[in-house]
Amino acid sequence: MMTLTKNFLILTLRSFSTKAAPKTTKPRKYTFIDSLRVHVRGGAGGQGFQKFGGSGGEGGCVYIKANKDINNLKTVIEKNPKKRYAAAVGQDSRRHWILGNPGEDVCIEVPVGVSVKDEHGKEMADLDEDGEEVVVAKGGKGGTIENSFLGQKGEARTIVLDLKLIADVALVGFPNAGKSTTLAALSRTSPKIAAYPFTTIQPYIGTMQYPDMRQITVADLPGLIEGAHVNKGMGHKFLKHIERTKLLLFIVDIDGFQLHTRYAYRTAFETILLLNKELELYNRDVLEKPAILALNKIDLDQAKEKTRTIISQVKHLPESLSDVDPEFHPKQIIKFDGILQMSAKNQDSVEMVKDLIRKRLDYHHEKERRLNEQHGIVVPDSLKNFQERLRLKNEQRKARLL
Structure with missing residues (x-):
């Protein structure tokens, strides 16, 4: 009897010892860290x-x-x-x-x-x-x-x-507005594209190439949601990246936006005002940047009634604020340099967007240069100026180490 009990214990212990060890957790994978x-x-x-x-x-x-x-x-x-x-x-x-x-x-x-x-x-x-x-x-x-x-x-x-990413243009819009599709069409970048919100969870930068070899960089950033200025959703992770861009390209779905069935539906005009308001509440200085409004997915508006209504409302701001609830009213209304009708899947409308982006960037660059000349501000060659500062820094560091 003792022998049987002893053998049973040995077999039991062996069965426990031969169990596979728990798998170790995989090392954390990092994608984009900002x-x-x-x-x-x-x-x-x-x-x-x-x-x-x-x-x-x-x-x-x-x-x-x-x-x-x-x-x-x-x-x-x-x-x-x-x-x-x-x-x-x-x-x-x-x-x-x-x-x-x-x-x-x-x-x-x-x-x-x-x-x-x-x-x-x-x-x-x-x-x-x-x-x-x-x-x-x-x-x-x-x-x-x-x-x-x-x-x-x-x-x-x-x-x-x-x-904070440095790019010429930042795409601004709520999730699923077509920003990733627009970036893919404008440049050679291939961001993840799907028909559900928050496809973009990390920034992408694409480069627009022009026939004369001019290059302009475009940043596609995680989509905003209401309350982004207080860090809801991607919040500050998105907003901080637009501070160093030169131009904002608003991408708005003409059919409006609804994040989820639990959330209220917003018309395209309300979407524009909410984007304006989120930028204002985060950093009002951002609203001073040149901006273009692109009404996307116009191929879905066969009668063009929605498109005409939205354009009229934007052109008649601030009077048209009376069309919406006061909760959508920004204190400072952004001024658009142009309003475009586009479909990110249509190459002709994409080329129109590329052309306007270049013209507006060149216009504002020239405007700033003339303004500096009028005020007697001499802007030195940034490269030479920087190289001189870097040389002095290196000399100071070497002197300290001697």
């Missing part, structure tokens, strides 16, 4: 040599540098998943090496368009040009007679890298 928190620490300064008056080397610095070949912050996290950066310490002064060498700097390369903020949200730098850089954690001073030959600690802080 905001990232990292910890940075400058290297400590080396110790001085009091007996011979030797100075320790300065600690290395951590700095952020814009690189045009990087598209998003995904590259940063792939290179360093721990998101912690520490520069090297300065070399101690020694009997046969009186002046210690400085610690090696650490460079974090980020996309052009990154805003660097401290943990309290205060902006430290805006890296809008390729090669531009900023020191985010200074190295500690080496030990000298001034600090009793004791090397100092380097700066340590948490910073936030916030990417």
Whole structure:
């Protein structure tokens, strides 16, 4: 009896031991990352040599540098998943090496368009040009007679890298308005396209190519919803990207918009006003940008009655606000440079959109140039100006390390 019980226990234990181990969770996959928190620490300064008056080397610095070949912050996290950066310490002064060498700097390369903020949200730098850089954690001073030959600690802080895409044109519209289809038609980009809201969950940038080789970039961003200004839906994840664009292209479905059966239906005119209002509540300065209104899917309006009504209402703003409930009324009404009737599936209407975008961009660029001349503002060549600033920065950094 004892033998049978013992054998039963052994078989039971073996059955438990042969069970397959639970599968490990898959590592998180990152697609498009436009905001990232990292910890940075400058290297400590080396110790001085009091007996011979030797100075320790300065600690290395951590700095952020814009690189045009990087598209998003995904590259940063792939290179360093721990998101912690520490520069090297300065070399101690020694009997046969009186002046210690400085610690090696650490460079974090980020996309052009990154805003660097401290943990309290205060902006430290805006890296809008390729090669531009900023020191985010200074190295500690080496030990000298001034600090009793004791090397100092380097700066340590948490910073936030916030990417705002730089594009010529931003597509603005509620989900399923046809923005992704429009981008695919305007450029060579192939964003995900489907007949349901929130197909676009990450930004896409396409490039419009013209016969004379002129190129204009267009950003398709996650669709807005009502309440985006208080971060509902994609909220700020979308809105922050339009701040650096030059022109807004509103894409509006002539049949209106309804996110879900639980939500109220909005007419095309109400949709335009709600988009206007969301931009206004987020940042009123955005409404000063040049804008074009594109009424999409006009092929579904065979009689053109809806199209004519919408165009009339937009042209007669603000008087036509009386047609809708006061909840849709923005305080500042955006002024459209043009109203287009289009179908993203019709190449002729797409070419018309491309042509108007180029004309409006050129017009506003020339207008700004003349305005600067009238006020005696001399705008230097941005490339030469930037290269000069970069050269001075590099010289200062080298001088500090000597």
